Amino acid sequence: MKPIIQAQELSCFYGIVLGLNNVSFEVPAGITGLVGPNGAGKSTLIKLITGQLAPSSGTLRVFGESPRNNPKLLGHLGYCPEREQLPKDLRPVDWLRALASVSGTPWGETKVLATKALDRARLGQEHWKKRIGTYSKGMKQRVKLAQAIMHDPKLVVLDEPMNGLDPMGRSEFGEILKELHQGGTSVLVSSHILHELEFLCSGFVMLNWGRVLASGSQIDIRKTVVEWSDEISIRCSQPSELAAHLQAQGLLRGFLADGQDLTIWVNEPENFLAQWPTLFAGCDCQIFEVRNKNQALSSIFERMTR
Amino acid sequence: MSHLTSNKARLGAIKGVLFMRIQELTTPAALSRNAIVAVASFLLLMLLRLDVDNAASRYQGLVAGLFVLKFLPIFCLTKGGETLRSELKEGTIEYLWVRPASKVELYLGFMLSGFLGTFSIVGSALVGISLAGLALGALGGGAFLSLWLTVVVVVASFTAISGAISSFSSKFVVLGIFYYSFVELGLGAIPNGVQRLAVSFHAKTLLNGLTSGDGNLELNSFAWILATGLIGIVLGAAIFSQSRYVVGSEKEA
Structure with a gap:
């Protein structure tokens, strides 16, 4: 175009x-x-x-x-x-x-x-x-x-x-x-x-x-500029249940649940982000937002101006 | 499809800028201010009745000597360029010059709205002055017409000059006073033709009708005053259309 x-x-x-x-x-x-x-x-x-x-x-x-x-x-x-x-x-x-x-x-x-x-x-x-x-x-x-x-x-x-x-x-x-x-x-x-x-x-x-x-x-x-971070933030209705579901699949290195926010540390972040809808299937939990820390525009900008 | 590609209205920029000015001048606050100016002018001049015998001659002296020849030049030269400069200072001009309108047309709009702004106050004062003149028996029909026409062309001319100054300097108030001092008071006092460069000189000629009571519509003087204003408009439009301004500050072009 x-x-x-x-x-x-x-x-x-x-x-x-x-x-x-x-x-x-x-x-x-x-x-x-x-x-x-x-x-x-x-x-x-x-x-x-x-x-x-x-x-x-x-x-x-x-x-x-x-x-x-x-x-x-x-x-x-x-x-x-x-x-x-x-x-x-x-x-x-x-x-x-x-x-x-x-x-x-x-x-x-x-x-x-x-x-x-x-x-x-x-x-x-x-x-x-x-x-x-x-x-x-x-x-x-x-x-x-x-x-x-x-x-x-x-x-x-x-x-x-x-x-x-x-x-x-x-x-x-x-x-x-x-x-x-x-x-x-x-x-x-x-x-x-x-x-x-x-x-x-x-x-x-x-x-x-x-x-x-x-x-x-x-x-x-x-x-072109950003490496993937292994830290992923998820906002969902039942963070503890979701964390348990993901851990059962052997995907997590660690997690932190706080209210509706769940922070997880994964082994292969790029694969995880590409497949997350499939990985979350089977967990009775409503997902509001999934973010990789380094996906954020501010993070990209920060890295570029470093 | 954009609304602007066909049937472009003629002189739309002038109409638009004038419409905004008229709205501003017809707010309750602005109308109250004008009413106060008119009443204050009337009451002040009515004090001349305290000396009934000399009221008419004193009235004519005050109106011609003080109001038209002193107050009007200073007021118009320091206020005429205000519209353009306040648009530049406040930055609202940005909304205008990103539109498909010529800068010359925009400038003419500013000048006309500057004239309206100036005349809204001067006109209010003139209403009070005229009513006082009629009440004192100092203003006949011919003199009344002569006074109003003189004031209109003098305001138009000085507003145009002030606009031209404001097109290249934010210090248009100071430069307006300089202009008044050097051209109107200085050149205007030099005989043998040089004084014709001063608007006040021609205004004085026109105001002779005030004292004679039958008006003095000398076309030559009107033409000189209007020509001076026209030069101001052409000069201002040329400068405005070629200049790059820093919006939102007092910086110069």
Whole structure:
């Protein structure tokens, strides 16, 4: 499949300050995570993709076109900036109508677009009459998302959209992004909190100090850089019973059960993870989650930056 | 399919930015502030009734000399560029310039909304001033028209100049005061044609109608004032469309 974003030896400097340094990568359609610590270059890359900055050198193509000074392409992008500031005296529908008008939507059509977008971002109608300045952080994030998806873009770029959201809010936000993807919109979402994106994204671009450490699917990245850990965490309904079941098969070197969490140490972790549904069969226990310690995105990132 | 690929509305960016400004200017707080300005202006000028014999001449002197020629230039030169600069400082401009709109159109939107913002206060004051003038018998029909037209073009022109300054510097307030000191007070005091570069010089000419009571709609003066504003708009739009700004800070382009 043709990538939606292609960067070739892309660099961006702010005077003598490094933003991005000679990075090359491709982003396919789908939900892609842009991960890295603060100052890694995520926002710089996002500004390049949305045409706000020009590359210092190299090339960047979004849907095969350069995004800088390209209004036609910008019409297919939605962008949600990291900063929280929103026009506090405006009501969300009015703000979205104005932005739709700026995008060139005929005025008569703006209200329908605005209300539809707020619905899709799951901002309750009871809040629409209030001014944005009175909103909570979670509500503001929904308004920000609504303005980004209002015009049915082909790609939505979200810069740290889950900052400050509680776990419930993050989960709901993830659901919205999945819905967008199912509707045919690609999503590029940045975060410095890696586990936020782990279960959401099909691919990743990992950045640190202005360089791309790795890009591709989590499995691809893991294959190239990470050794398997023998420590596996399982969340299930009956940890003790499951541990006994696995031990009876001679698979364990040790285990630790705590509430619904079971940590096991296995002899052959790669085989175990490949076959775990079969190995668990016969135990009357509900499995919620199985994780290898080194599978975690944060663990991969930690190893890569070591 | 994106909604933006067909039937792109003309001047949508200007409409959008103006709509936002109108919403901000019609909040209960903003309307109350304007009402207070109007009432305060009216009551202050009504104090002139304490000296009934000289009320009309004092009124004309205050309105022309103080309000139009001193207050308006300073107020507009320090407030006109506020819309653009606050968008840049707060970062809300990011929502605008990632959209398929030309930067020139966005700039014109900022300028018009800057004019609206400035005129919402100046206009409120002018309502109070005009009512006081009518009550004091110091403002006839011709003078009334002359005053309003002069104020509108002066505000438009100074707002455009302030906008041009704000397009290249976040210190537009300080530079606006410099502009007032050097161009309006400095050049405006030099005879033999140089004073024509100052908006205040032409405003003064137009306000002669205030004292004569029959208005003085001198087209030449209007043209000079509007041309100055137009130069400000063209200059500002050119700078804005070619500059790279640091959003969310006081840093310069």
